[in-house]
Amino acid sequence: MPDSLLNDTPPPGPPPALALRGLAKTFGPKVAVNGINLDVPAGSFYGLVGPNGAGKTTSLSMATGLLRPDAGAVWVHGINVWEQPLEAKRLMGILPDGVRLFDRLSGEQLVTYAGLLRGMDRDTVAERVADLLATLDLAKDAGTLVVDYSAGMTKKIALASALIHAPRLLVLDEPFESVDPISAANIRDILDGYVASGGTVIVSSHVMDLVQRMCDHVAVIAAGNVLAAGTVDEVRSGESLEDRFVALVGGRNHSTGLQWLRTS
Amino acid sequence: MVAHLVRLKLALLRNSLRRSPMQLVGIIFGAAYGLFILVMLWIGMALLSTQDASLAALVITLGGSAVLLGWLLIPVLASGVDMTLDPARFTTYAIPMRSLLVGLALSSFVGVPAAVTLLASLGTVVAWWRHPLAAGAAVVCAVLAVLTCIVASRAMTAASMSLAASRRFKDVSGIVLLAPLVCLGPIIAGVSTGVTNLRAYLPALAGTLSWTPLGAVWAVPGDLAAGSPGTAAAKFLVALATAAALAWLWKASLAQALVTPAYNAGKSRAAGNTGFFRRFPGTPTGAVAARALTYWFRDPRYSAGLVIGFLLPVVLSFAGISAGTLSVLGYAGSLAVFLIVWSISADISYDNTAFALHVSSGVGGFADRAGRALACALLAVPLGAVYAIAGAILGGNWWHLPGTLALVLGVAGSGLGIASVFSAQFTYNVPLPGDSPLKSRPGNNLATVLVQLAGMAGMAVLVLPEAVLVIVALATGQILWAWLALAAALVLGALFLVLGLRLGGRIYDRRAPELLLAVSRNA
Numbered sequence: 102m103p104d105s106l107l108n109d110t111p112p113p114g115p116p117p118a119l120a121l122r123g124l125a126k127t128f129g130p131k132v133a134v135n136g137i138n139l140d141v142p143a144g145s146f147y148g149l150v151g152p153n154g155a156g157k158t159t160s161l162s163m164a165t166g167l168l169r170p171d172a173g174a175v176w177v178h179g180i181n182v183w184e185q186p187l188e189a190k191r192l193m194g195i196l197p198d199g200v201r202l203f204d205r206l207s208g209e210q211l212v213t214y215a216g217l218l219r220g221m222d223r224d225t226v227a228e229r230v231a232d233l234l235a236t237l238d239l240a241k242d243a244g245t246l247v248v249d250y251s252a253g254m255t256k257k258i259a260l261a262s263a264l265i266h267a268p269r270l271l272v273l274d275e276p277f278e279s280v281d282p283i284s285a286a287n288i289r290d291i292l293d294g295y296v297a298s299g300g301t302v303i304v305s306s307h308v309m310d311l312v313q314r315m316c317d318h319v320a321v322i323a324a325g326n327v328l329a330a331g332t333v334d335e336v337r338s339g340e341s342l343e344d345r346f347v348a349l350v351g352g353r354n355h356s357t358g359l360q361w362l363r364t365s
Numbered sequence: 366m367v368a369h370l371v372r373l374k375l376a377l378l379r380n381s382l383r384r385s386p387m388q389l390v391g392i393i394f395g396a397a398y399g400l401f402i403l404v405m406l407w408i409g410m411a412l413l414s415t416q417d418a419s420l421a422a423l424v425i426t427l428g429g430s431a432v433l434l435g436w437l438l439i440p441v442l443a444s445g446v447d448m449t450l451d452p453a454r455f456t457t458y459a460i461p462m463r464s465l466l467v468g469l470a471l472s473s474f475v476g477v478p479a480a481v482t483l484l485a486s487l488g489t490v491v492a493w494w495r496h497p498l499a500a501g502a503a504v505v506c507a508v509l510a511v512l513t514c515i516v517a518s519r520a521m522t523a524a525s526m527s528l529a530a531s532r533r534f535k536d537v538s539g540i541v542l543l544a545p546l547v548c549l550g551p552i553i554a555g556v557s558t559g560v561t562n563l564r565a566y567l568p569a570l571a572g573t574l575s576w577t578p579l580g581a582v583w584a585v586p587g588d589l590a591a592g593s594p595g596t597a598a599a600k601f602l603v604a605l606a607t608a609a610a611l612a613w614l615w616k617a618s619l620a621q622a623l624v625t626p627a628y629n630a631g632k633s634r635a636a637g638n639t640g641f642f643r644r645f646p647g648t649p650t651g652a653v654a655a656r657a658l659t660y661w662f663r664d665p666r667y668s669a670g671l672v673i674g675f676l677l678p679v680v681l682s683f684a685g686i687s688a689g690t691l692s693v694l695g696y697a698g699s700l701a702v703f704l705i706v707w708s709i710s711a712d713i714s715y716d717n718t719a720f721a722l723h724v725s726s727g728v729g730g731f732a733d734r735a736g737r738a739l740a741c742a743l744l745a746v747p748l749g750a751v752y753a754i755a756g757a758i759l760g761g762n763w764w765h766l767p768g769t770l771a772l773v774l775g776v777a778g779s780g781l782g783i784a785s786v787f788s789a790q791f792t793y794n795v796p797l798p799g800d801s802p803l804k805s806r807p808g809n810n811l812a813t814v815l816v817q818l819a820g821m822a823g824m825a826v827l828v829l830p831e832a833v834l835v836i837v838a839l840a841t842g843q844i845l846w847a848w849l850a851l852a853a854a855l856v857l858g859a860l861f862l863v864l865g866l867r868l869g870g871r872i873y874d875r876r877a878p879e880l881l882l883a884v885s886r887n888a
Contacts, residue, residue, distance in 0.1 A: 167724050169878045190727035200885075201719040201798060203656060205663040209636045214656050218726040223647030234636060244634030246663075248799065262722065 116179030118143040118270045118301035119164060124173035126159050133159040135325035136173065141270075141303055141318070143178070146296045148316035148333070149305040150342075152350055156325040157305040158198055158274055165195045165272050177270055191219070194268035196259050198275040198305075204248035208239055208258045211247055215262035226265065233261040236291065238284060252279035260288065271295065271302045277311060289315060309343035323350045366460060370468030374475045392477065399481040403488070410491040418499075421492045422587025426571045429489075429510060429583030432482060436514040437521055466616060473515045483511045489586070499590040502597070506604070510582045513608045520615035537665075575600060578607035649728050653736020654743075657712075661744055666715060666796055670708045671744065674701040678752050695756025695769035699776045702749035703824075706780035709741045710787040710820055714795045717884050724881050730873030734789065734866045738781040749773030764844060768835040771850035772828070778858020779827035782865020787820045789872040792883040827861050 119141040126134045134156040141147045151157050162168035164175050166182050166189060175182040175189075182189040203211055209230060216226035234240045237257045242250065247258055260276060271292070277285050292302050292315075306312050312319055313333060319342065320330035328349045329336045337345045347353055413421040455465060473479050486507035493499040574580030575587075582604035588597035641658045645651035661667045678697035713720055723733060753769035793813050831854045838846035873880070 165725060166727075167721055167878060167881055169882075187727045187729075190725060193725070195725040197721050197725070199718075200721045201717050203660075203716075203719045203722065204798065205660055206656065207634070207638075207640075210639050210642055210656075210659070213639050213642050214652055215722060215726060217642070217647055217652030218649050218723065218728045220649055226647070231636065241635055243636030244638055266726075 115143070116176060117141055118145070118178060119272075119303065120176040121160070121164060122174050124160060124163055124175065125171050126156075126163060126168065127171060132325050134163065134170075137322070137325070137327045139320055139327060139330060141301060143301055144296065144299055145301055145318045146292070146316045147301070147303045148312035148319040149303060149322060150307060150309060150312055150319060150346060151305075151322035152307065152352070155322045157322055160322065161272055161274050161303070161305060162197065165193055165197075166190055167195070167197065191266070192269045194263035194266065194271045196256075196263045196271075196273040196276055198278070202247055202255065202259060202262075204250075204255075205246060207244045207246055208250065208254075208261075209234065209243040211258055212261045212265055216265040219266045221266060229265055229267075230261075233264060236287070237261055238287065253281050253284055256280050257284060257288070264291075269300060271300065273302065273304045275306060276304055277306065277308065309341070309346055313337070313342040321346055321349050366464035367468040367471060370465075371472045371475060374472035378475060395477045399477050403481060403484050406485050407488045407491060410488050413492045414494055418496065418587065418590040422575075422584065422591070423568055423571045425489050425492065425587065426575050426580045426584045427567065429486075430574045430577075430579040432485075433510070433514055433517065433579050436482070436518045439518070462616065462620065466612075466619070469519060470512070470515055473519065479511070479515060482514055483507075486510050489583075493586050493590060496586075496590040499586040502589050502601075503586040506582050506585050506601075509604060509608060513582060513604070513611060516608060516611045516615055520611050520618065523615055523618040576603065578603065578610075581607065649732040650736045650739065653728070653733055654739040655736075657709075657737045657740035658743065660715075661740065664715075664798070666798075666800070667708070670705060674705040674745075675748065677701055677704065682756075692756050692760030692762055692765045694759060695753045695765050696772065698749045698752025698756065698769060699772035701752060702745045702773050702776045703780060705745040705748070706741055706777055707784055707821065707824070709737055709781070710784040710791075710817075711793050711795050712737050712784075712788045713880050714788075714792045714884060714887070715798075717798055717887065718881070719798070720881055720884055724877045730789070730870030730877070731866060732870075733873055734785040734869040737788070738785055738862070738866060741784075742777055742781060746773065746777050749777065765847075767844065767851045768838050768847035771831050771835060771847065771854040773854075774851070774858045775828045775831035775854035776824075778854070779861040779865075780824050782861040782863070782869075783820060783824050783827060785865045785869035786872065787816070787869075789869040789876065789880070791816050792880060792887070793817075794887050797887070827857070830857060 117140045119139070121137055121139040123136045123138065124134055125132075125136040137156075137160060139160075149157050149161070159168065163170040163173075164177075164182065166186050169183070177189045177192050180189045180192065203214065206214060212230045212233060213226055216229065217223070231240075234243050237260065239254060239257055239261070242254065247255060250258065256276065256279060260273070263271065263273070276288065280288065292304075296302055304312070304316070316333055318331065319333045319336050321328045321336065329345075333342065336342070340348070413424060460468075474483065487504070489507055490500050490503040493503050571580070571584075575584030581600040585597050585601045585604065588594075588600060641655035642652065645655040645658075661671060678694055678701050681697040681700070682691055682694040716723075750770065750773060753766060753773055756769060757763045757766045791813070831850045834846050834850035834853060838844060838850065
């Protein structure tokens with residue numbers, strides 16, 4: 102393990118989009134994240150995969166300044182998230198999972214709110230809100246209250262709120278959950294364009310297929326530890342990502358299964 | 366299957382008790398209260414039995430009709446009060462309709478309200494002990510009446526199931542229920558003054574009700590005691606028909622509801638109206654204020670506070686009417702201001718995890734505090750001022766105006782200041798977004814109560830200078846003191862507001878992630 106992974110200093114050279122060092126969090130007796138190290142290169146499309154309860158959401162919350170870590174440090178483009186939070190948060194767009202929205206606002210109001218909260222001027226906000234709503238196919242429901250949106254529409258409006266300030270790093274926790282295939286394809290196009298123009302995207306997911314197709318880098322997290330990290334080809338080493346994931350994480354059930362469920 | 370449903374209801378009751386000791390305390394209090402009512406009722410019935418039979422018939426018919434009406438209306442207005450055996454949850458199980466109906470009806474008896482109603486209805490038998498025939502009929506009618514109550518409430522629940530699923534209905538019904546609760550005092554006062562006229566009217570009302578589905582079942586024993594079995598039989602038929610019709614309605618709407626899942630087709634509206642966001646400056650503070658103000662009108666949890674704050678001075682000034690002066694309305698206005706202003710001490714708890722947007726966008730603590738305080742002030746201060754002026758006009762005495770305005774401004778400034786600090790430091794268990802404002806959440810322990818009390822005490826201390834000056838003005842009758850109070854309110858109110866926003870902002874900047882973690886535990 103290189104020295105830079107052991108102490109709490111940012112790695113040398115051009116700073117990665119996101120660097121985690123020794124990040125740890127325990128909730129009571131449960132170790133949620135066990136001192137993980139991770140480098141997300143600038144301009145990469147990075148997938149974070151792991152079984153339920155692996156610590157993905159906790160890690161991403163700590164990386165984005167939403168949850169204070171017990172130990173460890175996070176840098177976004179070389180800026181320490183927990184020492185200079187305002188500067189770091191300006192560079193990040195975040196789509197948290199399992200978090201409510203201000204859902205008594207209309208979709209348009211919510212995205213406007215997200216822009217104004219970040220101190221953007223009103224005209225820029227209005228222009229970008231219109232663009233985002235049109236691109237995400239929400240224009241005709243822009244005036245509807247978010248509480249009346251479907252699950253997929255809610256995801257999309259949250260994504261719009263994360264994009265409004267043109268961040269350099271996008272952190273998306275389960276962005277495709279309950280999103281219909283057409284909207285998912287639209288979102289993938291937006292993200293691909295964003296990465297092509299130099300942005301960095303981190304997505305967490307447990308849909309391996311999606312990650313294998315979409316991402317160029319991947320990290321496998323289980324039980325609060327990083328089991329493997331690197332380019333998708335390195336990590337899967339010839340197998341499909343799904344098979345490799347199952348081999349790494351383990352826990353497949355090889356019994357003969359529910360005999361009585363067989364119809365013949 | 367019927368036994369399963371009853372057992373399910375029992376298990377739900379037992380588990381809800383196991384969840385927290387507070388629930389147990391709640392149900393013990395509820396049961397004790399029910400028992401108290403029951404004993405009073407039985408004593409009343411025993412007393413009635415010594416009176417003329419027509420009086421007993423009158424009282425039982427009127428009271429019984431009210432009970433049935435309550436069973437009809439409460440489940441609709443207080444949606445979500447007890448949906449533990451919500452029929453919608455049984456859609457995926459293939460339960461025969463007959464078993465489902467009987468099971469749901471019987472399981473409704475498990476619980477304090479139904480048990481109290483049953484025992485109270487059986488209590489009416491006591492009133493007829495001197496008329497054996499009527500007493501026998503009363504037993505039958507009491508059971509039929511309770512069944513009717515339960516079937517009626519179930520039918521209303523099933524019929525309004527699709528309605529109750531709509532958000533707008535939930536929002537409005539919670540607040541509609543609140544207004545009569547707040548106005549209970551004046552309503553009782555009004556009724557008791559009108560009761561002298563009512564004495565002549567009540568028998569006529571009871572006579573009419575006894576032929577309607579609401580009162581028929583309760584009137585049968587009275588008619589038997591009065592020696593008119595024909596009328597009694599006719600009313601019993603009305604009662605039976607009522608129960609049958611309600612059962613049929615219940616079955617029909619349940620069958621309908623089981624095959625049509627609740628679907629909430631809102632009208633989609635295009636862009637172009639950002640509401641308050643257009644009216645406030647395009648800064649983080651302005652945005653927070655616009656969002657908070659939108660919530661005061663759109664989120665029932667906030668609107669309920671607004672409604673209570675608005676109604677309370679009116680309620681209090683009823684006491685003033687009897688004292689012969691309406692100037693009290695002006696002073697009660699500052700109480701409305703206090704209620705509205707103090708409610709933002711739980712603002713972040715009300716945000717729940719939506720607060721993550723504030724944390725992730727790195728909005729500054731001062732901007733967050735100031736925006737919330739601004740929105741609240743825009744509602745509270747004009748409301749207080751209106752009551753101050755209304756008190757002066759209606760009381761016909763402008764002498765009080767400087768003093769009442771001083772209290773309004775003092776309470777608003779100091780209250781917003783201290784609430785801004787408290788909401789950055791403490792979170793509470795409050796109704797979740799979308800819940801009824803009446804719903805109380807378990808888990809608020811003694812510490813949170815103490816924190817609230819400390820906040821209110823702190824606020825009282827901060828407003829003390831204005832309050833003392835106003836009292837001196839009232840005691841000496843010299844208006845100079847009231848003007849001094851107004852000056853003090855302007856200076857101290859502004860000072861405490863700015864200090865509170867500063868300090869609250871600093872605490873917020875330090876603790877924002879911890880606040881988010883605290884509200885996520887309540888999610």
